Amino acid sequence: MNAHAPLQTRPIGPAPQTGCDIRQERGQRAVFCGLTGIVWLHRKIQDAFFLVVGSRTCAHLIQSAAGVMIFAEPRFATAILDERDLAGLVDANEELDRVVGRLIERRPDIRLLFLVGSCPSEVIKLDLSRAAQRLTRSFHPGVRVLSYSGSGIETTFTQGEDACLAALVPEMPRADETAAPSLLVVGALADVVEDQFARLFADLGIADVAFLPARRAGDLPVLGANTRYLLAQPFLAETARALEARGALRIAAPFPLGSEGTTSWLAAAAEAFGIDRETVARVTAPGRARAAIALDLYRERLSAKRMFFFPDSQLELPLARFLSREMGAELIEVGTPYLHRQHHAPELALLPAGTQVVEGQNLDAQMDRCRAAKPDLTICGLGLANPLEAEGLATKWSIELLFTPIQGYDQAGDLAELFARPLKRRARLEV
Amino acid sequence: MQLTLWTYEGPPHIGAMRVATAMRGLHYVLHAPQGDTYADLLFTMIERRDARPPVTYTTFQARDLGADTAAIFQDAVAEAYARFQPEAMIVGASCTAELIQDDPGGLARALDLPIPVIPLELPAYQKKENWGASETLYRLVRALAGGTPSPRDGRRPLCNILGPTALGFRHRDDLVEITKIVAALGIDVNLVAPLGATPADLGRLGAADFNIVLYPEIARAAGAHLQKIFGQPMIETVPIGVQATIRFVEEVAAAARVDPAPVLGGAPSRLPWYSRSVDSTYLTDKRVFIFGDATHALAAARIAATELGFKVVGLGTYTREFAREVRAEAALHGIEATITDDYLDVEAAIQAAGPELVLGTQMERHIAKRLGLPCAVISAPIHVQDFPARHSPQMGFEGANVLFDTWVHPLMMGLEEHLLGMFREDSEFHGAAAPSHLPRHGVDVVPPEAEAPSATMAPTDPILLTWASDAEKELKKIPFFVRGKARANTERFARDRALPLITVETLYDAKAHFGR
Numbered sequence: 048m049n050a051h052a053p054l055q056t057r058p059i060g061p062a063p064q065t066g067c068d069i070r071q072e073r074g075q076r077a078v079f080c081g082l083t084g085i086v087w088l089h090r091k092i093q094d095a096f097f098l099v100v101g102s103r104t105c106a107h108l109i110q111s112a113a114g115v116m117i118f119a120e121p122r123f124a125t126a127i128l129d130e131r132d133l134a135g136l137v138d139a140n141e142e143l144d145r146v147v148g149r150l151i152e153r154r155p156d157i158r159l160l161f162l163v164g165s166c167p168s169e170v171i172k173l174d175l176s177r178a179a180q181r182l183t184r185s186f187h188p189g190v191r192v193l194s195y196s197g198s199g200i201e202t203t204f205t206q207g208e209d210a211c212l213a214a215l216v217p218e219m220p221r222a223d224e225t226a227a228p229s230l231l232v233v234g235a236l237a238d239v240v241e242d243q244f245a246r247l248f249a250d251l252g253i254a255d256v257a258f259l260p261a262r263r264a265g266d267l268p269v270l271g272a273n274t275r276y277l278l279a280q281p282f283l284a285e286t287a288r289a290l291e292a293r294g295a296l297r298i299a300a301p302f303p304l305g306s307e308g309t310t311s312w313l314a315a316a317a318e319a320f321g322i323d324r325e326t327v328a329r330v331t332a333p334g335r336a337r338a339a340i341a342l343d344l345y346r347e348r349l350s351a352k353r354m355f356f357f358p359d360s361q362l363e364l365p366l367a368r369f370l371s372r373e374m375g376a377e378l379i380e381v382g383t384p385y386l387h388r389q390h391h392a393p394e395l396a397l398l399p400a401g402t403q404v405v406e407g408q409n410l411d412a413q414m415d416r417c418r419a420a421k422p423d424l425t426i427c428g429l430g431l432a433n434p435l436e437a438e439g440l441a442t443k444w445s446i447e448l449l450f451t452p453i454q455g456y457d458q459a460g461d462l463a464e465l466f467a468r469p470l471k472r473r474a475r476l477e478v
Numbered sequence: 479m480q481l482t483l484w485t486y487e488g489p490p491h492i493g494a495m496r497v498a499t500a501m502r503g504l505h506y507v508l509h510a511p512q513g514d515t516y517a518d519l520l521f522t523m524i525e526r527r528d529a530r531p532p533v534t535y536t537t538f539q540a541r542d543l544g545a546d547t548a549a550i551f552q553d554a555v556a557e558a559y560a561r562f563q564p565e566a567m568i569v570g571a572s573c574t575a576e577l578i579q580d581d582p583g584g585l586a587r588a589l590d591l592p593i594p595v596i597p598l599e600l601p602a603y604q605k606k607e608n609w610g611a612s613e614t615l616y617r618l619v620r621a622l623a624g625g626t627p628s629p630r631d632g633r634r635p636l637c638n639i640l641g642p643t644a645l646g647f648r649h650r651d652d653l654v655e656i657t658k659i660v661a662a663l664g665i666d667v668n669l670v671a672p673l674g675a676t677p678a679d680l681g682r683l684g685a686a687d688f689n690i691v692l693y694p695e696i697a698r699a700a701g702a703h704l705q706k707i708f709g710q711p712m713i714e715t716v717p718i719g720v721q722a723t724i725r726f727v728e729e730v731a732a733a734a735r736v737d738p739a740p741v742l743g744g745a746p747s748r749l750p751w752y753s754r755s756v757d758s759t760y761l762t763d764k765r766v767f768i769f770g771d772a773t774h775a776l777a778a779a780r781i782a783a784t785e786l787g788f789k790v791v792g793l794g795t796y797t798r799e800f801a802r803e804v805r806a807e808a809a810l811h812g813i814e815a816t817i818t819d820d821y822l823d824v825e826a827a828i829q830a831a832g833p834e835l836v837l838g839t840q841m842e843r844h845i846a847k848r849l850g851l852p853c854a855v856i857s858a859p860i861h862v863q864d865f866p867a868r869h870s871p872q873m874g875f876e877g878a879n880v881l882f883d884t885w886v887h888p889l890m891m892g893l894e895e896h897l898l899g900m901f902r903e904d905s906e907f908h909g910a911a912a913p914s915h916l917p918r919h920g921v922d923v924v925p926p927e928a929e930a931p932s933a934t935m936a937p938t939d940p941i942l943l944t945w946a947s948d949a950e951k952e953l954k955k956i957p958f959f960v961r962g963k964a965r966a967n968t969e970r971f972a973r974d975r976a977l978p979l980i981t982v983e984t985l986y987d988a989k990a991h992f993g994r
Binding site for chain 2: 075076077078079080081082083100102103104106107108110111112121123124125126127128129130132133139142143145146149150166167169170171198199200201203411428429430431432433434436437
């Protein structure tokens with residue numbers, strides 16, 4: 048199992064160095080489990096296959112989350128446990144071997160197979176990491192088999208990506224002790240965004256830049272004591288821990304959302320590589336200028352709008368920071384499923400003093416607060432969006448923020464537009 | 479363990495949610511891990527419901543495992559009762575909670591709430607969504623059904639309509655049609671369940687004279703139970719298709735001891751005439767492959783064969799509970815039924831059967847798309863476009879009209895197909911030509927003759943063809959739907975013979991040459 052730090056052991060109350068009011072809440076949660084991460088991860092790692100070991104519920108969830116994608120020869124599937132598997136563990140392992148054998152026979156193009164743990168497989172303590180070792184031996188050298196857990200009991204939505212990338216870290220080749228410092232950008236980004244960032248790093252003069260995950264399973268970047276890593280996504284606690292266990296050092300930065308976030312993110316990397324501020328200013332100037340033009344289009348629509356975030360992906364803090372600082376929005380409440388104090392410190396420092404940050408969820412209580420506050424825009428999951436719309440609240444469904452390219456200068460306008468569109472639509476409709 | 483890419487049915491607790499969401503005043507507390515709330519969006523997005531389903535999930539996490547989860551469950555039940563004040567509750571476990579073996583029924587009973595709390599046993603590793611819906615409705619009816627039929631002296635007959643749920647394929651509109659038929663027969667509806675019913679409503683199920691089971695997958699068990707305890711006859715004929723609807727009306731009328739004539743008189747459906755009209759001749763023996771839930775697949779097979787004149791070349795279902803009926807129906811068409819929940823098997827069966835039309839679920843829609851076959855959706859699972867805003871029943875006489883349109887539209891209309899066969903090479907009719915109802919250049923349709931230049935030259939054409947004005951005039955006397963072909967043939971004829979000027983003679987020489 049992935050040992051996520053239990054919430055209740057961490058201090059409650061205002062975090063150091065921030066003026067945010069951080070509160071924790073427990074109760075019913077309306078969030079996705081980590082299995083959902085498969086839906087975008089499988090598109091990023093082009094020769095990997097994700098096999099969930101779980102129940103019909105897991106298969107149904109992925110089907111619902113994947114929407115129409117399920118039909119384009121997807122590289123994910125579910126090995127559905129049935130009664131016979133629950134009867135005894137030995138049997139379940141044999142069954143798993145049989146299913147994997149059949150799968151690899153059918154899909155000879157697969158190079159990397161993830162066995163993805165679910166709630167049922169975790170509860171019956173089916174040891175998928177041992178199964179992965181066993182299967183790696185039997186399919187050597189054609190297919191590498193790894194395991195991670197995307198179960199709801201351990202992971203929330205994007206934490207599935209975290210668990211997946213953390214499973215990749217031990218596989219990364221060891222860098223030479225004497226290697227020159229290299230930069231590792233961590234977190235799945237849309238290919239177009241990744242390419243933009245690669246160009247910007249090259250222009251800054253950072254020669255050795257790699258991305259995790261790589262687009263192909265065989266292209267894992269090297270990792271060593273000279274590796275500095277930069278998180279592109281805010282939900283990568285386990286991956287960061289695994290990288291640091293292998294000697295890599297994190298570059299602290301806000302996340303690259305919006306023009307300001309992108310600049311700070313690039314500048315933090317530049318600083319770590321000893322690149323002067325003038326170079327950063329010069330290299331980022333065209334992007335900043337384009338983002339400024341793009342953001343101007345939406346500022347009027349978003350300025351002074353009161354926003355309420357339900358917890359979903361851990362992107363909530365950087366998004367709230369972008370909306371408040373660059374678009375002039377007001378923040379009523381910023382919910383997040385999990386708050387990594389260190390990784391989010393630069394974001395917390397940029398949020399307006401007094402921002403109400405809520406970690407965890409008690410769904411009904413939070414909905415009551417939302418109704419009472421009557422926000423101009425509520426950012427929430429698809430289970431809540433239509434019901435809140437029906438109650439008269441404008442909503443922005445949050446899962447789109449994971450499937451749409453939103454990072455970097457040239458997506459800043461698109462990001463603002465995602466929030467402006469529901470408001471524009473609401474203003475437009477006369478029926 | 480079964481390797482699964484696509485599942486036709488969700489787990490059984492989704493079936494329970496469909497019943498709970500259909501009803502009012504009922505709350506479902508589901509012992510389930512964080513993440514299982516994904517099911518909410520089936521209702522709020524696919525069916526576009528404007529309220530959250532009445533379901534409280536315990537959403538336990540890894541740190542809660544152990545003694546804690548039972549307490550979490552009890553708290554959730556107590557809080558849900560306090561907040562929603564339901565008339566009754568159902569409680570149960572999802573697949574993971576089934577493994578941790580808390581006892582939802584016992585735990586809820588210990589709270590001693592002042593309302594009925596009905597425990598559900600839904601074996602998630604054996605059963606599926608439809609079974610879950612059926613079992614939930616049965617448990618609710620068993621626990622709550624009450625009342626007795628009053629003597630018939632003078633009062634109108636009274637029936638219950640059982641089966642419509644949330645997330646049901648066209649349940650909303652089917653119910654409208656059936657209610658209309660029942661009303662026209664002079665029968666009152668005592669109760670519709672589960673759609674729109676409250677737990678208190680279920681307390682007067684016994685007052686009806688008989689039950690109409692609209693969807694046997696969901697309501698047969700409840701109907702059979704009511705038959706046993708109240709002696710209410712059960713009508714199970716599924717009124718999809720003209721003949722099935724007539725049979726249904728006759729059975730309902732017989733059960734109610736009323737005259738079916740007010741409903742059956744005249745021409746209640748347009749399907750029979752549309753199907754007999756000459757344009758439909760081309761439908762004869764169209765090869766059709768049918769797959770879906772048992773109810774819809776069986777109905778579709780009968781309609782296809784006997785009401786539209788198709789040839790059923792494949793029939794199957796993912797509903798194993800009704801495999802026997804589907805096999806028997808397939809035998810009538812001289813084929814073997816495909817009973818499977820693996821879409822790859824269905825795809826193979828479709829390819830083997832070589833149909834010209836596929837009637838199926840959302841999945842078959844995608845298979846058909848991949849194979850380049852026309853397709854219409856007849857059964858769940860379905861996506862958002864099959865919860866349409868417009869009235870769109872499958873049942874009753876209006877349902878038959880809808881079916882005719884829905885199934886025939888993906889095929890080309892008769893005249894269109896005929897013309898395509900005749901003028902396959904013509905510029906107006908070749909396979910890649912845009913549909914005729916789409917105007918060219920985004921303006922009103924101009925007859926092609928009016929805008930066509932009288933001189934045409936292909937880039938590689940060494941000869942500039944010119945139409946003499948009398949030849950052009952002669953061409954316009956030819957009916958428009960063969961004019962294009964005549965023009966093309968004449969130009970080909972002229973080009974082959976290096977004739978730069980097309981005269982009336984050339985036109986008729988060409989006609990003679992090509993023979994038509």
